[in-house]
Amino acid sequence: MISLSRPASLGDLVAMHGGTLDAGLDPATVVANVAASDADVRCDLAPVLGDRGAARLSVRALVLLVSEPVAPRVAAGNRWVHPRAEEVLAHLLSHPPDLACALAHDDRADAPDVPEDARIEPNVVLFPGVRIGRRVTIGAGSVVGRPGFRFVGDLRMPHRAGVVIADDVEIGALCTIDAGILAPTTIGRQTKLDAQVHVGHGVVIGARCRLAAQVGLAGSVVIEDDVWIGGQAGIADHCRIGRGARIAAKAGVIGDVPPGETFAGYPAVARSRWLRGHARLYRR
Structure with missing residues (x-):
């Protein structure tokens, strides 16, 4: 699980990056960490970017960041569907570089x-x-x-x-x-x-x-x-x-x-x- 350097509410993230939320999601939900979709952990957000991710979904995430082409394969309820989900993930993970x-x-x-x-x-x-x-x-x-x-x-x-x-x-x-x-x-x-x-x-x-x-x-x-x-x-x-x-x-x-x-x-x-x-x- 990866902690985000800049946690934000789901509503703020959608306002910044776009996409659509399932009706059951609360925009006030704070997203502070991310995990892989096949990780058996509890987390705030997990990306589902392709067919492999949809097939191996095992994470217990509050929010699923779902790429638009695979959205029909992911059960509705906690999806943040975005046409450029991988690009959104890259922005979420960005942080000032550490020195090696x-x-x-x-x-x-x-x-x-x-x-x-x-x-x-x-x-x-x-x-x-x-x-x-x-x-x-x-x-x-x-x-x-x-x-x-x-x-x-x-x-x-x-x-x-x-x-x-x-x-x-x-x-x-x-x-x-x-x-x-x-x-x-x-x-x-x-x-x-x-x-x-x-x-x-x-x-x-x-x-x-x-x-x-x-x-x-x-x-x-x-x-x-x-x-x-x-x-x-x-x-x-x-x-x-x-x-x-x-x-x-x-x-x-x-x-x-x-x-x-x-x-x-x-x-x-x-x-x-x-x-x-x-x-x-x-x-x-």
């Missing part, structure tokens, strides 16, 4: 939330909202918690939810791990990232995963426990990689991967199917 903490020589004086038994190598940059577990290693030159790559037109979407790194995680040199928008980007226990891995905003990586060099995870990807991903593989946004799956090097994953499966190629398919296809290709 650059650790040039593992100096914890500027980073009080870093545990004593964590190893932070030279020139690591930690942005506000980064939480680090015990015995974590972060390789030289890595950047953790910078705002992710999400825009509404030319307006950059604020990323306020930070990054959570669990115990015994190792992050290689020159990795980039973006902050989440409404829910944190998370890396589970004992997961290991090689050098130059990119983790997009809102990604969830489970426990004991292995990501080789130059793997790229787009926003909102979910990697379940015990997944291994080969070097230079790319995972498209919102894909889910099932527990124990294997992704071959240089694979391009554009859909969900079932648990325990091995995928290869681009677009990535089951490795056995990919090998049969190559065998037919080279027989020609």
